[in-house]
Amino acid sequence: MQAKRPVPTSRSLDEAVDAVLASSRALVAVSARSIAGAQGVTLPQYRMLVVLSGTATNLTVLAAALDVAPSTALRMVDRLESAGLLERSVNPENRRETRLTLTGAGRRAVRTVNARRRRDLAAVLARLSPEEQAALANAMTAFARAADTLWPGEAATIS
């Protein structure tokens, strides 16, 4: 485990950029694959359902969480409500607001896609040795931490 490699110079940054850039498409492909295989729910809809599976909110908060315009979120809500995946209900405290809540079918859809993603991802990782798996987990965690330090809260809500 202890690599005796000489400490890389700043040239390693370029190489790391190349490797990450070239490999990220594979990562994106796995996600796209899992969501495309889901029945009927599109990727933007899945993102919305994921947000609502965390906490039920109103429209403007939801739109901000997804980083889309309120009108966009509204029409997506319309479609998801028609599909029976979420419900509108008026907030008695503030009659301007509309509380948006996932239905059972909505929660089921999120679980299904999540399971698919985890299964597909596990299938890929199973081809790596346990050491490689651990190294990947560490490296990805470090990357996420660095990205969040640089641009806090900019992580798109995709999973």
Place this chain on the structure above:
Amino acid sequence: MQAKRPVPTSRSLDEAVDAVLASSRALVAVSARSIAGAQGVTLPQYRMLVVLSGTATNLTVLAAALDVAPSTALRMVDRLESAGLLERSVNPENRRETRLTLTGAGRRAVRTVNARRRRDLAAVLARLSPEEQAALANAMTAFARAADTLWPGEAATIS
């Protein structure tokens, strides 16, 4: 009955799945950030320009490379041609085909977005130690290789 875990799932695999799943959103966010900052060109358009920056092709090959329907690719070509980013030209060898070539502005647009992506990604990686950078590069490369072995050629052309 006895403990669960009917599958030969190791604990490190689960952890790796969690880490990759939780971190891939950061990676996607960096890409989305770079492309959103580009003036006027959308993400699907950028993907098309990237393909054409490699080799000039006809419509059906282009559509297949992007994994979209020919009609979708055609209308995107229409818009990019109107925007002056690519050119149509009839192939004298086969007059059914239309050769699609990037214009100077098209190549410039690809270079701009690429530079942005590399700059943003480098900013994140600069926060990691050289050892972490090298580890990340190795891990991502291994992941991409495993994914390609499992689903050959499924990598979406995003980078």
Place this chain on the structure above:
DNA sequence: AGGCATTATTGCAGTATGCAACGATTAGCG
């Protein structure tokens, strides 16, 4: 020459997206 495959294109339908305007409701201030 005639039939079949390929290529680009168009029509139709549905989803996603943002900007601007609007009505209803609430909060804040004088």
Place this chain on the structure above:
DNA sequence: CGCTAATCGTTGCATACTGCAATAATGCCT
């Protein structure tokens, strides 16, 4: 208390992305 400003959801309009089905033009093969 009453008026004004802010907030919230909504609608209209325009554009982009997406796929399915049909069609015209062209090339290939027997």
